[in-house]
Amino acid sequence: MEITTTTYKHCDLFKVKGRVDSSTAPQLSEALTAAVEHGHHKIVLDFSELEFISSAGLRVMISTQKICKRYNRGEVVLASIPPNIYSALDLAGFTSFFKIFNNDVSAVGSF
Amino acid sequence: MTTVIFPGRYDSLAKIGDFIRRSAAEAGLDNLAVYTVETAVDEACSNIIEHAYGGENRGDIECTCNQSQDKLIIILRDKGQPFDPASIPEPDLTASLEEREDHGLGLYFMRKWMDEVHFEAPAGGGNLIMMVKRIPEKE
Numbered sequence: 445m446e447i448t449t450t451t452y453k454h455c456d457l458f459k460v461k462g463r464v465d466s467s468t469a470p471q472l473s474e475a476l477t478a479a480v481e482h483g484h485h486k487i488v489l490d491f492s493e494l495e496f497i498s499s500a501g502l503r504v505m506i507s508t509q510k511i512c513k514r515y516n517r518g519e520v521v522l523a524s525i526p527p528n529i530y531s532a533l534d535l536a537g538f539t540s541f542f543k544i545f546n547n548d549v550s551a552v553g554s555f
Numbered sequence: 556m557t558t559v560i561f562p563g564r565y566d567s568l569a570k571i572g573d574f575i576r577r578s579a580a581e582a583g584l585d586n587l588a589v590y591t592v593e594t595a596v597d598e599a600c601s602n603i604i605e606h607a608y609g610g611e612n613r614g615d616i617e618c619t620c621n622q623s624q625d626k627l628i629i630i631l632r633d634k635g636q637p638f639d640p641a642s643i644p645e646p647d648l649t650a651s652l653e654e655r656e657d658h659g660l661g662l663y664f665m666r667k668w669m670d671e672v673h674f675e676a677p678a679g680g681g682n683l684i685m686m687v688k689r690i691p692e693k694e
Contacts, residue, residue, distance in 0.1 A: 463572070466601040467565035496572065496590075498597045499660035506657055513652065528590040535667055536660055537648035 447475050454555040455486035455518075457548060461493040464501030473504045480511055485518025488551040492524035502536055509541055519543070523551035558619040563604050563633065564611035571600055571618060575629070578620035582627040583690050591668035592627065592688050598661035599631050599684050607635025607682050626670075627688045634681040640674050 445468035448459040456479050464472055479487060487508070505520065512518045521543040525533065533539055545551035559574050561567040575596045579589040600616055608614050617632040646659040665672050671687035 463569055465565070465568045465572075465597055466604070467568050496593065496597075498568075498594060498601065499664060500601065502660060503657040506652070506655060510652060528587055531587060531590070532594065532664070535664065536646075537655075541652050541655070 445471060447472065449475065449479075451484075452552055452555075455488055455552055456484045457488040457490055457552060459490040459493065459548075461495075463496040464494065464504075465496065465498045466500040469498070469500035469504050472501060473507075476504065476508045480508065485512040486555045487512060487518070487520045488523055488545075488548060488555075489520060490523045490548045490551070491526065491529055492548070494526065494529055497529055497532060499536075502532070502538060505538065506541065521545060521551050521554060523548045556619060556621040558617060561600075561616045561618060562612065563608050563614045563616050563635075565601070565604060567616070568597055568600060571616070572597060574618065575620070578622075578629075579627060579688070582620075582622045583693070584627065584688065585691075588688065588691075592629070592686075595665040595669045595672075595686055595688075596629060596631070598664050599686070602638065602661055603631065603633045603635060603682065603684075607633050607638045609636065622690075625690050625692070627690060629686045629688075631684045631686075632677075632681060637676045637680075638674065638682050 445462040450457045509520045512520050523545045524547055561571055572593050575593050579592045614634045619630040621628045643659050643662050646663055669686040670689045673685040675683040677683050
């Protein structure tokens with residue numbers, strides 16, 4: 445898994461590439477926690493090059509969303525979700541917890 | 556029938572995923588079906604490391620793929636503590652974000668995405684998980 449972070453004026457974009465499983469989910473958690481601890485609660489997760497996500501990755505997503513949405517200070521939104529990944533999010537009931545955008549430009553523009 | 560033994564640690568998961576993807580594709584499953592099998596096996600192996608072995612590097616995971624007519628059969632064996640799947644509650648998909656618990660999803664994926672999931676406690680100890688994915692007939 446590789447994470448590329450871009451900081452915009454109104455949000456942070458994390459491009460998550462490769463495989464998020466029990467081995468790599470802690471790395472994703474660290475990256476997102478670091479942003480949140482710096483007061484960045486508006487987050488875009490760009491999944492365009494995400495190949496696989498297990499429940500360990502989904503746990504990171506939901507715990508980060510809970511923290512970001514607290515006090516209406518922000519939220520996590522998703523961009524460019526490949527079909528297989530979307531199927532996993534849908535089965536887990538996650539599609540109602542996150543706004544989903546077709547590309548990172550519209551996701552960043554939503555903030 | 557192909558069997559591969561992997562060390563029971565989280566960085567084996569990507570290699571297990573490669574093995575499963577290859578076996579599922581060779582069995583004729585489509586892209587989404589391959590993904591669902593990879594997910595089910597990843598979740599099962601993560602559970603073996605976390606719950607049966609109670610951590611990394613405490614034993615191996617033996618992974619067997621067998622294609623039998625219209626089925627892909629995957630068998631995972633470990634030498635860890637007996638694991639009781641009944642002790643894991645199903646996730647509540649109707650819960651609000653704040654109330655949503657973050658456990659139970661792995662087993663949920665296994666049960667939803669495989670056609671059959673069986674847990675056995677072999678006489679010699681450890682656990683055996685057998686999962687079956689039906690291979691649709693080619694049109």
